[in-house]
Amino acid sequence: MNTILQQSFAVSFQYPVCFTEDLFEPSNSLFVDVLEKEKKNKTYFVIDEGVAKAFPALIDQIQAYQKAHDEHFFLCAVPRVVPGGEACKNDPEVYQQIVKATNEFGIDRHSYIVAIGGGAVLDMVGFASAISHRGIRLIRIPTTVLSQNDSGVGVKNSINSFGKKNYLGTFTTPVAVLNDFNFLKTLEDRDWRSGISEALKVALIKDLEFFEWLEQNQRAMASRDMEAMKTQIIRCAKMHMNHIAGKDPFELGSSRPLDFGHWAAHKLEHLSQYRIRHGEAVAIGIALDSTYSHLLGWISEEDLLRILGLIQGLGFSLYEPELSAENLLQGLREFQEHLGGQLTIMLLERLGKGVEVHQMDPELIQKSVTLLQEKSSKLSLS
Known part of the structure; x- marks a missing residue:
């Protein structure tokens, strides 16, 4: 009994x-x-x-x-x-x-x-x-x-x-x-800009108006305008707090929408022996997942270029040598292990709207890396 x-x-x-x-x-x-x-x-x-x-x-x-x-x-x-x-x-x-x-x-x-x-x-x-x-x-x-x-x-x-x-x-x-x-x-310029990638992350998956504000104020933030930075910090912090107060604050499930761009970022940090700082790695991870979303046909090339242009306008790199498909696939496996269950990755359905997927195509990851490297070179020359 x-x-x-x-x-x-x-x-x-x-x-x-x-x-x-x-x-x-x-x-x-x-x-x-x-x-x-x-x-x-x-x-x-x-x-x-x-x-x-x-x-x-x-x-x-x-x-x-x-x-x-x-x-x-x-x-x-x-x-x-x-x-x-x-x-x-x-x-x-x-x-x-x-x-x-x-x-x-x-x-x-x-x-x-x-x-x-x-x-x-x-x-x-x-x-x-x-x-x-x-x-x-x-x-x-x-x-x-x-x-x-x-x-x-x-x-x-x-x-x-x-x-x-x-x-x-x-x-x-x-x-x-x-x-x-x-x-x-x-703060050094690298550390000043580094945190802005987290604002870009949350804006892209939750708030188109905030993304547009970041576009309009990128020069001010990049030139260390304190008032623009204060506005960004408070708005971003509030959005993170609202998410934490939601359904799963202690992440008992596998859904982690605020980790948009992070599965690749964590691997890049480690592979570079932390030469690439967290915010810098997140910016690259956002660029990669945005490119992958574009190749899926979810966001247009115009929208992708807006995202990549903003990342570069804030002073971030779009590509680093550690960004290889082989390294990323290992990072994807480690990320799933960290989630403790089903793979859940946040991608972009459109600007300001994220969507979760439970699998990623290795070939499309490779194509995303190649395309991102190409666009990084072109945007740097323009």
Whole structure:
């Protein structure tokens, strides 16, 4: 005789995504406003090395801010500086340092770990926080366009393993996401533009009007116009948040529409040993999947050229030597494994409307690579 007790419950998650400037100016109360009230909260800061170098006074500013708000929080240790970029996700010693710190400094589930940096650092610190005490409160402070408009606002945390991107990870909601636009001012041009590819991604599959706005404002963003970038970041972040609040925030199924262009991008990053940055790889992945959609007869050549022209107008490359059919087919297999089931790829039915498919033709992938290489050369010469 079988006895079956059915368990069922629902948990509501809420967290603010905030946009500001001068986050650690003592007169700005945004940071302390997201902490637990009526107690002095233990905090531990982890800072991206690139951010620490670009803002050498940052640690002093954090310490001065803490003194100004001493009744709300304290620093349990000097902020830790960690390598930025994929290096912090490739070396397990880095996240283990954070885990060790939780033990050394008594950082418990009612403490806060504050991650300041690009998307890779946020991923890594979030993973370390999630596996320590089954989840320490995390505050994200994204410092790149890519992390402010996409990766930093979500619920994913991860590190790389077995030569595969984001192989180890968790879904954990942050306490808050605090975006300070001033962090963007010192970004290299590559990092400034890199995150715009995520805006292009979501516009192409969800919002034709946003795609047209990106076309109209590409020169402003490419020339580092801050007001245009702010508009893009907030609009893109909101669209990502709306998607996360939808049917499958923890990706229990195989449908991942916001991964348009990403199946190829993840493979390109790894094959280039991360010479190609994530946003750059996503731009190439978008170009490839748009070309494939065109060869299927779904979008016209005119629309394809609009997409490719915008990608190049923003300063991205359309083609890299690692973009071979053989490499891509291996990446496709790895992507399906990552999904854990049926292959699901987002393509373009039309501008502003994505459609999911469950198989891709290897011959058409090869034709897409060849055509994209040809158009890359022609557009570069024009």
